[in-house]
């Protein structure tokens with residue numbers, strides 16, 4: 001029933017729907033581990049992939065398949081596979097294609113757990129890793145070795161919203177015979193399409209904007225058929241980081257409102273960034289949709305909108321940042337993001353506490369830095385909340 005000519009808004013409502021014999025309007029949640037076969041012959045044919053259908057929910061499940069199909073349509077990707085969390089998606093995207101003796105090049109500004117995968121976990125299995133400043137193309141080029149297989153980064157980065165030139169890094173990766181994996185969580189599929197820019201694999205934490213209402217954990221990997229068949233499919237089936245049908249159902253229904261939510265959150269983020277830029281208590285504001293972004297030209301080249309995240313540095317260091325956070329009313333203190341509720345976090349004492357002060361300085365995470373995830377509340381209420389919290 002899926003039409004490739006649909007606009008994303010239509011695909012987000014109808015894409016991937018599989019109706020049972022009851023003709024339900026809203027997609028069903030198939031809470032089942034297994035499936036029964038009409039005959040021994042059918043079971044045999046299904047295991048030989050000659051009979052279409054389901055075998056076991058670690059491999060696939062109708063509700064999860066609907067979510068995957070809808071995500072593939074949104075991204076414009078040939079195929080998608082859902083995972084239990086965003087970290088399961090990133091881990092599978094990278095490790096499914098790497099073996100002992102291989103080498104990874106990754107940007108050093110990464111979500112903390114992503115950095116653990118490439119910097120700590122992969123080397124334990126003989127996969128070496130070089131970290132580079134993702135903004136510096138010469139560093140990507142210089143890091144290439146004969147055994148480099150994977151390039152990995154996120155853009156914009158967490159939490160300082162630096163951007164990496166996706167097309168340029170894809171070209172360097174391909175010239176080196178490596179694949180490029182992009183974590184596209186902060187930009188979202190609404191504003192950035194890494195596959196069109198040359199990336200080979202895209203990973204999301206569906207926990208963020210895809211659910212967008214702070215409920216379920218989830219992840220998704222998007223790629224072409226060849227990567228799925230050669231690397232990803234067998235890795236996911238045998239290691240089992242499967243998304244549950246319940247979470248897939250929540251995500252599937254959340255996608256119906258994805259572009260409305262993320263679109264509104266982005267409009268509000270732009271208003272808040274403008275307000276903050278003129279505020280006397282603010283040292284600097286980093287927002288990918290703003291002309292003042294240090295890499296505004298790259299933002300404009302590869303993103304069609306600024307998305308929902310703002311980094312702001314409050315005057316007065318840690319004390320100034322903590323005082324402002326503690327006075328906020330509507331905006332809640334939480335390390336999550338992409339939620340309908342606006343959330344603020346102080347990266348240097350929470351999400352990036354694990355790093356040494358030296359690494360934090362290298363990443364631009366100083367004591368006054370706050371990361372704001374803009375929600376669905378009215379822009380005027382959020383601005384009023386920030387105004388009273390920052391004081392005159």
Ligand SMILES: *Cc1c(COP(=O)(O)O)cnc(C)c1O
Pocket residue numbers: 085086087088090111113114154158183185186204205206207208217218219
């Ligand atoms: C949250 C996040 C992840 C991890 O996702 P989980 O669903 O928490 O496992 C990975 N990358 C980025 C950029 C994230 O923001």
